[in-house]
Amino acid sequence: MATFAPPPGTADIFPAEARRWRTVENTAAAVFERYGYGELRTPIFEYTEVFQRGLGGETEVVQKEMYTFEDRGGRSLTLRPEGTAGVMRALSNTDVMNGVEQRVYYCGPMFRGERPAAGRRRQFHQIGVENVGRCAPLLDAECIAMLMEFLRSIGIEDAKLAINTRGVMADRGPAGRLLRDYFSAHIDSMCDDCRSRLERNVWRILDCKQEACRRIVAEAPDYVGSFSAESRAYFAEVQAALTALGVPFTVDPLLVRGLDYYVHTVFEVSHSGLGAQTAIAGGGRYELFLPGQNKPVPGVGFAAGVERLMMVRDALGLNHDESVPVPFFLVGLGGPARIANLKLADALRREGVAVALELEERSFKAQLRSANRCGAALAVVRGDAELERGVAIVKRMDNGEQTEVAEDRLFAYLSEFDRTR
Ligand code: HAM
Numbered sequence: 251m252a253t254f255a256p257p258p259g260t261a262d263i264f265p266a267e268a269r270r271w272r273t274v275e276n277t278a279a280a281v282f283e284r285y286g287y288g289e290l291r292t293p294i295f296e297y298t299e300v301f302q303r304g305l306g307g308e309t310e311v312v313q314k315e316m317y318t319f320e321d322r323g324g325r326s327l328t329l330r331p332e333g334t335a336g337v338m339r340a341l342s343n344t345d346v347m348n349g350v351e352q353r354v355y356y357c358g359p360m361f362r363g364e365r366p367a368a369g370r371r372r373q374f375h376q377i378g379v380e381n382v383g384r385c386a387p388l389l390d391a392e393c394i395a396m397l398m399e400f401l402r403s404i405g406i407e408d409a410k411l412a413i414n415t416r417g418v419m420a421d422r423g424p425a426g427r428l429l430r431d432y433f434s435a436h437i438d439s440m441c442d443d444c445r446s447r448l449e450r451n452v453w454r455i456l457d458c459k460q461e462a463c464r465r466i467v468a469e470a471p472d473y474v475g476s477f478s479a480e481s482r483a484y485f486a487e488v489q490a491a492l493t494a495l496g497v498p499f500t501v502d503p504l505l506v507r508g509l510d511y512y513v514h515t516v517f518e519v520s521h522s523g524l525g526a527q528t529a530i531a532g533g534g535r536y537e538l539f540l541p542g543q544n545k546p547v548p549g550v551g552f553a554a555g556v557e558r559l560m561m562v563r564d565a566l567g568l569n570h571d572e573s574v575p576v577p578f579f580l581v582g583l584g585g586p587a588r589i590a591n592l593k594l595a596d597a598l599r600r601e602g603v604a605v606a607l608e609l610e611e612r613s614f615k616a617q618l619r620s621a622n623r624c625g626a627a628l629a630v631v632r633g634d635a636e637l638e639r640g641v642a643i644v645k646r647m648d649n650g651e652q653t654e655v656a657e658d659r660l661f662a663y664l665s666e667f668d669r670t671r
Contacts, residue, residue: 259364259372267560269572271375274404274559275357278377281400282355285392287379290354292336298326304335304538306510308451315362329361333378333553334511334536342540346383346547355379357556368525369558378533378553385548387484390515390535391491393550397519397531398497404559405568406521409530412502413492413517415485416453416534417477425473426452436466453506467504474503481514488515511536515550523565530558575625577668580607581617583633590632597661603668621647628667630660 256262263271279289298318305312317329330336333356346352357377364370377400381393394411401409417425429452437445441460448455456467474482492499499517507516516534524530533552540547563569580595582588588609595605606624608617614631621629631643640657655663 257372259366259370261371261373266571266573270560270563270569271556273572274556274563275377277403278355278357278400278554281396281403282379285353285396287353287355287381290337290340290356291358292330292333292340292356294359295327295329296336296339298328300335300339301328301331304338304511305332309510310454310508311362315364317361317363331362332360332509333358333376334380334509334549334551335538337380337551338382338538338540338547338549341380341382341547342543347540347543347545349383351381351383353379353381369555369561371557375556376553377556377559378551380549380551382547382549382551385514385535385550387487387515388491390488390550391495391497393533393552394488394492394499394515394517395495395497397517397533397552397554400554401519401531401559404563405566406530406559406562409519409521409562411497411499411517411519412505413488413499413515414502414505415474415477415481415488415514416506416512416516417474417481418513419537421477421481425476428471428473428476429453429455432471433466440466454508456504456506457508472503484514507532507534509536511538513537517552519554521562521565523562524558530554530562574604575627576604576606577627577671578603578605578664579617579621579624579626579629580605581614581621581629581631582608583614583631586634586637587632590637591630594630594660594664598664601665603665627671628664630664 298316301316302312311331316331319327321327337354337356341352344352355378358375359373360376361373363372366372379393379396381389394413398409398411430448433440433444433448433452433455437448440463441458444455444458444463455463456470458464458467489501505516505518507518512534514535518529518532520528521530531552531554533550535548535550537546537548560569578598580591582591591607592609595607598605606620606626608620618629626647629645629647631645636642641654642657642660644653644655644663645651
């Protein structure tokens with residue numbers, strides 16, 4: 251048989267897996283709502299400039315990975331590669347500009363034209379939050395603590411949190427020069443990507459994965475030491491708050507993150523249960539220009555990759571089958587019995603009871619096989635003879651025991667069985 255695979259880097263999520271995703275998504279919603287966050291659903295595509303301006307034209311995502319197309323009017327649209335820029339676009343219609351805090355979370359597909367690999371997809375899914383409108387170290391610490399609490403709530407307790415500071419925009423000039431001077435002296439032994447990063451975005455050299463570059467990066471000067479006293483004090487307060495909250499972390503000066511909008515705190519959470527793609531979540535404080543505004547709006551947030559959370563939960567043995575078998579299977583022999591069964595199923599389903607039944611002409615044996623396959627506890631069997639006598643045969647699937655139940659008692663009998671099971 252020909253197989254039709256979905257496009258590279260995408261996947262079909264079948265019911266058993268989707269059920270496990272929903273557990274994680276529902277837990278996220280419950281945790282975030284306790285911290286005062288409400289759900290925001292933004293469009294899956296936006297005007298391209300929302301991302302170009304929001305993420306920064308020099309970022310890898312904007313330069314190489316966006317799915318961009320024209321709409322009918324010739325305007326450029328892009329499938330969202332991440333959630334923050336669209337959330338900020340949506341919030342530009344609220345009073346965040348006046349310093350009113352907005353706490354929102356989101357959950358859904360994102361699109362990046364990356365090379366597919368384990369844990370790296372072109373359509374992937376994020377659960378994210380944004381706390382927008384204010385800027386304070388304790389907000390950053392609260393946001394990070396909430397991420398760790400969410401991970402704990404879905405059974406991921408041994409994730410590693412790394413944090414760093416990117417300072418404010420004014421710190422970038424002096425610190426960037428310090429790094430550029432240092433890397434210029436070693437650039438001959440560095441990779442081609444780092445050579446072009448030297449001029450375009452020297453910070454990205456810090457997270458180059460090439461062995462030769464990493465050795466040079468390891469000896470790079472302490473650029474954080476050149477940040478302003480205010481920026482360093484901000485970062486110290488974030489660390490003190492995390493310590494006060496009992497959230498373990500390490501400071502990683504090489505953590506810069508791939509998007510340009512970050513200032514002050516950045517963080518990433520990794521887990522050994524993943525292969526090469528170790529980041530299960532990442533985020534930080536940022537400043538973004540909202541459409542039509544000439545003053546940036548501050549925010550702090552993160553996004554976790556759902557596929558990666560599921561991989562970690564797999565590695566930890568947490569992905570159990572969460573399906574609940576239907577209690578009843580209605581076996582119908584002959585047209586009138588099938589109609590009677592359809593009516594009974596309808597009545598039970600309205601009462602909140604799950605029922606499966608056969609709606610086509612099939613043999614008794616085949617129908618019992620179906621009852622077995624869906625894990626039903628009872629099979630309710632009716633044919634013309636039973637209809638005539640006004641009864642149904644109720645058969646226990648575990649031991650084959652049969653009881654005859656009068657038609658007018660059948661609904662009550664089954665509801666009672668479901669309640670006391
Ligand atoms: P990001 O680090 O680009 O940040 O993505 C966040 C998470 O999404 C990653 O840690 C990873 O788990 C997952 N992820 C990213 N790309 C892929 C992919 N191709 N396949 C599978 N999973 C992936 C952001 O997107 C920021 N918007 C986070 C943020 C929110 N910062 C502030 N607020």
